[in-house]
Every structure is written in C-alpha cells, then in structure tokens.
Amino acid sequence: MSYTPFQAPLLGALLGDQEIAACFSVKAELAAMLRFEAALARVCAAHRFIPENAAGAIATLCETFEPDLPAISAATARDGVCVPELVRQLREAAGESGPHVHFGATSQDVTDTALVLRLKDVSAILSERLDKIIAGLDALAGKFGSNPLTGRTRMQAALQITVDDRLGAWRAGVGEARERLDTNFEAMNRLQFGGPAGTLDSFGGKAQLVSVDLAHALGLFNPPRNWHANRVATADLASSLSIVTGSLGKIGQDVALMAQNEIGEIELSGGGESSAMPHKQNPVLAEALVTLARFNATLVSGMHQSLVHEQERSGSAWMLEWMILPQMCVAAGAAARNMVSLLENVDALGSS
Amino acid sequence: MSYTPFQAPLLGALLGDQEIAACFSVKAELAAMLRFEAALARVCAAHRFIPENAAGAIATLCETFEPDLPAISAATARDGVCVPELVRQLREAAGESGPHVHFGATSQDVTDTALVLRLKDVSAILSERLDKIIAGLDALAGKFGSNPLTGRTRMQAALQITVDDRLGAWRAGVGEARERLDTNFEAMNRLQFGGPAGTLDSFGGKAQLVSVDLAHALGLFNPPRNWHANRVATADLASSLSIVTGSLGKIGQDVALMAQNEIGEIELSGGGESSAMPHKQNPVLAEALVTLARFNATLVSGMHQSLVHEQERSGSAWMLEWMILPQMCVAAGAAARNMVSLLENVDALGSS
Amino acid sequence: MSYTPFQAPLLGALLGDQEIAACFSVKAELAAMLRFEAALARVCAAHRFIPENAAGAIATLCETFEPDLPAISAATARDGVCVPELVRQLREAAGESGPHVHFGATSQDVTDTALVLRLKDVSAILSERLDKIIAGLDALAGKFGSNPLTGRTRMQAALQITVDDRLGAWRAGVGEARERLDTNFEAMNRLQFGGPAGTLDSFGGKAQLVSVDLAHALGLFNPPRNWHANRVATADLASSLSIVTGSLGKIGQDVALMAQNEIGEIELSGGGESSAMPHKQNPVLAEALVTLARFNATLVSGMHQSLVHEQERSGSAWMLEWMILPQMCVAAGAAARNMVSLLENVDALGSS
C-alpha cells in the first residue's frame, strides 16, 4: 500500500480524484507508450525505414503486450525513465522484428507524447465539470439571483448588492480560467518527436514527413520542431490549472465566509460533521476548494522552475515536472468536482 | 535612501531595470491616477452626472496637480490605498468643483486602471527587447549556425548536432513565451470600473454607456464586467512574465555550461572580473539570467495565491499583488536586457 | 489503482520511498489513531472521567479493531476528517462502553497526535540514512581526499583544491541540515490535546493532569498548551526537510557537473541507460537529488502559507498541511536513500 497524497491517506474522496488519477496510472501510461511505439512502427514502415511486416508485428504486439512491471520499476530506478527497459522487453517479445522497435526515437519522445495523449482525457474530464459549474451558477442565479446581499470590501460591509452581482463575479472568474485552460490544453496537444538529440537524425531528409504522419496517426498536431528542452507549454498548462483552482478557491472562500453563523448568507446541506459537536455543520467542500487553490498555487512555482531545462534534455527539470503536473491535474479535478457538489448543496443564497 | 531589491543594493544595473522601474514610480502611478480622474470627470459630464464646467475644471487641475506626497504616504499607511487621500487633496484643490471629483468610482477603479495604463508601457519596453533577442539569435545562427556542437542530454554528451539545432530550441522557447506575454498584456488592457461594491450603482441604467466611454477615453477595452475580485488576468500575466524569464534562464544556463573551461563551446567578451583571480572571466550575465528565472518562478506562486480574493474586494490579496507584480515586470525587463547584451557578447559558438 | 506522484507512475523506486510512505499509509494512520483513543480511555479512567471497565474494553477493542474503510472514506469526503466516522464505528463496536470513547477529545487531537506518532518513525528512518551519508562521505575522504580537484567558482575554474575541500563543504551542509532536522523532529514530538475548542473544557480543573498523563502514555512531551491553530512546528519541520533535500541536491548538482564527459572528475558505476544511445551513462541519481531538492523547495512555501490558520481550527490550512507534509517526508527519504547509493557508486574522485 503506497502513499497517495490525495488520500492523505483517507481523504481521496475529498482532495483526490479517481477519474483523473486514472489518467496517470501505470496502466494508462504504458498503454499510451505502446500506442506511440505502434504508430511509430507503422509510419516508419510507410517511409521504408523498417520492413512492413516488422511494423505489423510490432503494432500487433503493442495491442496486447503485458510488460514485466517489476523489471520496469527496477530499471527505472537506474535509468530515470521507464522507456529503455520497456523497449528492451518489447524488442525481446518481438523476436526478429525486435531491432525495428523504437526506430529513430528517444525516451523523451515516448514519455512526452504518452503524457500528451493522456492530457487529452484529463482535458475532457475537466471540461465536462466546468460546464456543470457554469450551469450550476446559472441555476443559482435563476433561483436566488435577485435576493439582496451585503456587498463586502476589505472584510467590511460596503453597499447592498444582489446575489446576481456576486454570482457574476464568480462566473467571470471561472469563465476566464476555463478559456485559458482550453487554450493551453490545445497547445499541449502536439507530438513530441526529435530522436536522441532532437535532430531526428535517423530520418535524414524525410524527418518532417515522418513527423507529420506520426502526429496524424496519433491525432496530434505536428509542431515546427521538438520541444524536448522547451517547456513553455507545460509550464503554462500548469499555470492555467492553478488559475482554475484559484478561481474556484475564491468561490470556496466566499462560501465559507457567507456560511458563518452570524452572517448566514448561504444555506448548505451535506455539511461536515464534527466528532465532538453534533450541532455543527462544517462547510467542508468550501474549505477544500481553498486548500486545493493554495496547493496548486504552491506547486505552479516548481513547474516554472522547470523552465530552466539545460541543454538538449534535463533529467532534473524533466523529473520535476513528473512529480508536479499530475498532482496539479488531480487537484484541479478534485476542485471542479467539489464545486459541482457544493453548488448542488446550496439551499438558499442571499440575505433574508 | 530606501531599500531596492533590484539594487541589492548595488546590483541595479545587473538585476534591476530603470526603464521598467520608472513605470512603477510614485510619479508614474499618480500621473496615471490623475489621468483616470480627468477622464472620469469628462465622461460623467457628457452623461450629465456632473456639471460640464466642473469636469473641465477637474480635468485641467489633473494636468498640473502636484499631490502632497508625505500626506499621501501617511494616509496610505492608514487606508491601505492612496486613493482616498489623493481624492481628498484633489477635491480641496478643485474648490467648488471638488464634490464632483471621483464621481461614482472607488479606490480600486483608480488603482487597477492606473496599473493597466502603465502596463502598456511595460509591454512596449519588453516587446522591443524581445524583438532584439530574436534578431540576436538569428544573427548568431547566421554567423555560427553550421558549426558542430555536442548535443547533451542528462548532462552527458549524446550525439553531434549543430549550433543551429540549439539556437532553434532557444528561439522556440522565447517565441512561445513571447506569444503568451503578448496575449496576456492584451487581456490586461482593460478598464477597471465598478464603483464601491462593483455595481456602478451611482450611474443607474447608464452604467454601461459611461463605462464604454471611459474605456474609450483611456484607450482601453471595456470588459463585460468589473474585475475587482476576479484576478485571473493578473495571475496569468504574472505567469507569462515568469515564462519569459524562464525561457531566457534556460539560455543562460546553457551558456554558463558551454562556457566551462574544459568545454569552451562559447566565447564571450565582457565577462565579470574576480577580486582575487585576475585570470577569470565569469559568465555573469548568463548567471543573472538563471537567477532572474528562479526569482520569477518563485514569485509567480504568490500571484496565484492572490486568486483567492474574497468577496467584492480583498485588501490582503490585492496588496499581495502590489508587492509582487511590479517586481516580476522589472525582473523580466532585466532578463531581456541582459539577454540582448549577452547575445552581443558572443564571439564564437560551437565546437572548434 | 490510484495515482502516486512518487511513482510518476513508475518512478517510485527513484523518486519515492516505500519505507517512509508506509508511515503515511491508511493502516499506519488508523493504528496511530486507535493508539490515541486507547490511551485516552485509560487516562480518563485513571482520572475518573469514565468507568475503569469501559476504559479496559475500549483499549482492548482498539488493539484489534478493523475499521470499515469504505465507510470511513465516504464519511471523510463529507466531514473533512476521518475521525467522526472512526469514532462512530468504535462506539458502535464498543457496545455499552461506546459513549465513553473519545471522551473530551476532538478530531484534531486524534489527527495531529497520530501524525506526531508516525513522524517518530520517519525521523528514525531519516536519521539512519543521514548517518550512512556522513559515513559514506568520510569513506570517500579516506579513499580520495588528497586527490587534486579544480576549485570552481561561478562555473569557472578558480584555484586547485583537493577532494577533501569539496567533501568538507558537502559534509558541513549535510551536518547542519541534520541538526536542524533533529531539532525540529524533537519539537514535533508533543501531544496535541485541546478538545473541541482548545480549552479541554470536559476536564475542568484536571485538564493539565490528564494531558500530562496522556502525553506520558504515548511517549510524547506535554506542551504548555494545545497547538491546534499554532502551526509553527509543522512549518519549521517542513523547512528542515527541505533543507535536508537542498543540501543533498547541492551534492547532486556537483556530481552531475563533475561527471560531464570533458571534465571527468568523478567515476560512477550504476549509471542510467539510454533507450537510443547505448554508450551513455547518465548520472540519474545525481539528477534525482536536484529534482527532489527543487520539489521540496517548492512545497515548503505551501506549509508556510498554512501558518495563516484562522481562529481555533482552520479546515483549509490544516488540509493543506496534509497534502504537503507527507510528500516532503517521502522526498527527503528518497533523497537520503539515493545519496547513500550514489556515494557507494563512486569509483574515483578528483582530477587524475
């Protein structure tokens, strides 16, 4: 039983997200890597770099291949990436087609592209939840929008506003965050392909043709050049994940303040219970939104540190991304799911 | 003599930037605020909220008004913003037009809009320097692009590449960073206007008309609603400033590694001297690029924490932006300027 | 299969740590919580707050109790802590002794004390590894200490030094980091006990006596007052974990630089392999040390944000600690283990 920070250890259902975590499971990662190797073999055959029948054999093998996980894990501790051992196993299993596996590619091509393929799934999950949040905010506006509310600035009562005014600010934040997230997921949706030193040197003059076809086969766009050492897109994706959790955390903070006993501007069902005080109803989902916002706001810094990615490939900076980006996705998923639940739990909004 | 971190205290010329710092001077801030108050008065008069002659008097006053700075500073320590005292001084100076100053606005409208107006200048300065960097990289490609270079991955020699290959990665990073910066500066180029609680309640049904005209008068676009408590745009601008410094820091790190004595893949003039070892030539500009990248990568976290901006206006979160965003602009300016100089100092590139 | 960032997903053996992760497993957490409840019952009976036989029954039950984990997980999503449901299950299982379970305590008493009990194990593991690191550095000094080495400042060759000179700097950093870690683990070794609002109100004038006995029973010291909302010790523990990974990361960075092909100041066995370039030996452990240093340097910020812990208990700030502190412990464990391995892999050190 290994440690999962999103359980902490029992908090998975509050601070974690099973659906998004599944995109970063060993199984999902290896499946995406095998998809890359299969597509690579086919495209290499189409351009006559490897024999047609070897490509067919490799692609078929990739569909059902069950890697030896303990061996991969052990090798990864030595190699810093799982690809060398995965490729070794694949080559062994492919028999005489073995030498044609992974033609012209490097570990980073496989690893980054396999990340990109799974981020598409993450994007779809988040997108659906953000739709529900917008719909939930609209529904609250329909029900409670015209209720009066005390506008508050610098933690002091200012002027009378309406629930619609505050919901409008919430919706604008979520809407702008969502736009940025979509843009950045779109920008990430690209093939990584450069070969050992980023020059696709095994493909000679055909490098761009192969790259275009490989991107097409994987449903990705083909960037002008590899992005082995250019991590702008990953850093900016991290930023927009944090902007999403931040805009939801702002709502969470507001809800926790509105739910204070003396203020009572929101009525929530499904609040948390206390081990010592049965009368309490804690705004746990709202608190969790603040937590997840501050968590991602903390982590985003490490993704920006990773921009200092030396030479043609930095093991250090790249591994730092691996430790951080999946967590930020999971935190964004948890925040979006909690926000959906929280909006469903609102029984009243505004001053009476 | 107050402390300036970009001098540290004598390092202003290396880690600071006078041109960008000037955009955040007291003088520039007050000038932008007075520009807002003048435009507001004229637009309010056009919509008959204040008398035409009062507007004229206020606008004229704003052109030459010299605020009592010590009084503003003292009041700011109490009020947390300088606007209340600035408005008080303006009203006093405006005589009978005084009561019409600042009609319908709130401190945050003035402060945020005055920030936006100065960010336009910051954007122009950075843009010009990024142009020079792209041109400088192109010039190096022209001179040294075909030279051989050892491709290095995970700090180990991999395959032979050319100088063009590495320059291409540098240029791609800077190019992508720049696109994001431009997009985010463009998104910031908008009026802040909401009145005390974000509802422009003094303007009744004419609020949107007034807002459109005020935005137009100031050369800004008019957003669908105020962004008092929605800080997505400021957080994302901070992210892209850090992405710029990060993509330049990657180049700096590469240069420092290339300049190692045993490696000698770059020849630089203008290196730093040592107090103890006259033979040394330290790659100071390259080091400074790494420093500035890590500095902004650190600070970006605080701008994301500021997304948790409670209710209609959070003094805490807002002031945190003030402490961070200007520094990030200055650091980006310093990095861009150092990069321009560093590229000019390159006398040779690639393996001999 | 849930996501674990320290596998990432296959990198557990490099960037994760099974031994330390086990301290944060569900099993370990619940065991520590049951230990608290058992000790509490006995002490409450000794002070006549609950019947002696109820205490015996509860303590016996706690030794073998198997909680219904899915029910706890579901309740935790609602309550934000697992204690209310755990206590409910315990009370049900305790039959007529049930009402005496958890007497006078609150969720935070159980959760924080259960954390403290497990941090003792973390401390022991880290301590043993740090001993090995010091011994490993001493062994290298014995073998290679008098070898010449180029002293390097600002990435440039400075003066000739010896291997001993550099090892001395490494050892000093690790030694100072270790002192701080020990001090902070010692400071954390204290009971959390305050009851619902921090006032131990169920115990009247006997509160301090009960507290002293409970601390004694659990092998902890009894602080002058509860630390529900005073998170100085947790923030400082996090700082020293990051200082440990930072001082090891400095060594990792040095090793990666010494291992560069043209420089060759270190010979390492057991280097990482490449999927594309069989000749390469990547300094993967050294890179991982840098990664783990930057990871903890990123996370430490969030632990400091958690110091802003409002009122008598902040759900938001507290949950943020849960998401971060265990990860920092695991990262410190991984770094220490990698350092031990790396030192064992050194075959030569210094210039030839």
Next chain:
Amino acid sequence: MSYTPFQAPLLGALLGDQEIAACFSVKAELAAMLRFEAALARVCAAHRFIPENAAGAIATLCETFEPDLPAISAATARDGVCVPELVRQLREAAGESGPHVHFGATSQDVTDTALVLRLKDVSAILSERLDKIIAGLDALAGKFGSNPLTGRTRMQAALQITVDDRLGAWRAGVGEARERLDTNFEAMNRLQFGGPAGTLDSFGGKAQLVSVDLAHALGLFNPPRNWHANRVATADLASSLSIVTGSLGKIGQDVALMAQNEIGEIELSGGGESSAMPHKQNPVLAEALVTLARFNATLVSGMHQSLVHEQERSGSAWMLEWMILPQMCVAAGAAARNMVSLLENVDALGSS
C-alpha cells in the same frame, strides 16, 4: 527614482520598513564591507602577512573612504559583485599600501560577512518589536482576557471560550516563532572567510589563527569552515523570518474575521478610510499582516532553491539570495511594526 516594492510605490509606510531597509542600503553595505577590509588588514599585519604600517594606512582609509558609486554600479553590472571595483578603488586610494588591501580574501568573504554584520542590526530591531508584541498581547489579556468569545473551528461557531484562550494561541505562535528567529540569527552571526576557492591558501598553516582573530575583531564567531557553498544557515534564517510573519498573519486573519460587522468581537480605532464610503472602517493593518505573511511564505521557496549552490561558489544561487533575503527581513519588520500598532488600536475584545 527607482522602484521600491515596499512602497508599491506609495505603500512604504504600510508594507515597508525604513529602519530595516536602512540596513540594506548602499551606504550600510559599503560601510560593513570597509569594516571587513579594515579588520582584515589589521589581522593580516598581526600575523605578518602584510606590513604593520600598510595595515594602519588601510584601516584609517576605510574609516573615511567615499567610494565612487557610479563606477561601482557600472562594474557590478559586469562583475556580478561590487567587491572587485571597491577593492580596486581602495587600492588606488591606498597608494603604496594598495597591494596589501584585501589580502587573501575573495569577494564572497567580504559580501557575506558584510551581510552578517548588518543582520545583527536587523535582529536587534525585530527583537525589540517582538518584545513589544508580547507585551501588547499581555496587556490585552490583562484588560479583556476574561471576556467570553465564541470559539470557532472550520469557520463555524464551536464552543464558548474566553479572550484569554485565543490570546494564548496567538502568544504561543509568536513565542515559538521568535525562538526560532533568535536561534537562526545567532547561527548566522559568523565570519565568512575562505579566500578564492574556500581554502585560505594565502595563509598556509596560519589560516585558522587568522580566521579566529578576524572573527573576534568583527564580533562574530568563527565557524569550523567557510560556508561559501553551504547555504543552510541563510535558508533557515529565511524560514524563520517567514515563520514570524506567518504567526503574525494568523493574528491578522483572526482580527479581520473578528472585525466583521455582524460579528464585532473586536473594536479597533485607526481603521482605514474608503474613497467612496465614509462610514467604513477597514481593518487595514490586519489585512497587511496577512499580505506580509503570504509574501514571505512565497519568497521562502526561492531561498530554499538557493540551497542548490553548485561547486565552490554559485553566482546564480547567491544572487538569488540577494534578491530575496533583504525583502524578507523588511517584510518581517513591517509585520512586526504593524502588529505593535494594531495591538495598540484595540479598544475592545470579546463578545459583549
């Protein structure tokens, strides 16, 4: 007029601190550097490394020397430290004693020791303010301690407590923070002295004797070895500065919550005014405490990144400290000063 982030630009009196900023002024830095050079000259003469009369001439010169600041600033942009040019100017001014200036030392010896000398002043200022805070909390306890207060957990009313209960938590946090700050300032109070590559090679077998005497002359302790590349002490000092601001920020957050109109558990005089709503009294000092806490919690990350300080001296990592540590000191000073003022402004505390 250069930019000062603690004015922002007009907020110096709220978010900045003139007394502490003065410790980091150009004037204070150069004075401390000259103090080092003077003491070095005398100690070198005592050990016969330089002539007695040269030492006297140098020491006398250092007392009145007025450096050419523009020349230093220009040189610093090239050298990355101001010491080479300062030493050049000193040597020129010292005439025939010139060659004996800076004997055996390196830029980092001067720079780090000059920092240490000024941190003593910072420590004294903070210490005095923290005393006042403790006294202020005690005074509030004397006046209002027995008043009832609603204990609040997870932003919900829990049980009735007293003002003393909450003040006790505040005081414990500040007290523990202060202990750590004192310990870390004490640990910083040490000479930096290693010479060009950390080996004091100009002093042969007398290196330790010279070092001991130099430390003594400057009122510092003499560490077992130089700490050029071992930045544990600076990182930990930064941590404790952030722990101080965090423990004050917790109080600030509580005060802002207590000051909410509907809750009214605190009465404050001297609150901030609004430009639009004359009736408001904003808890500006309390907000500023939260801001300063989050600011330092952000910056502390960069100081930990600086632990990855490569080889015998890292320009990058070292310069990052310069950009961050002074700011953290100033922020701690501002927070402590604001806390003193805020406590003085409390007119009532507790529920009525």
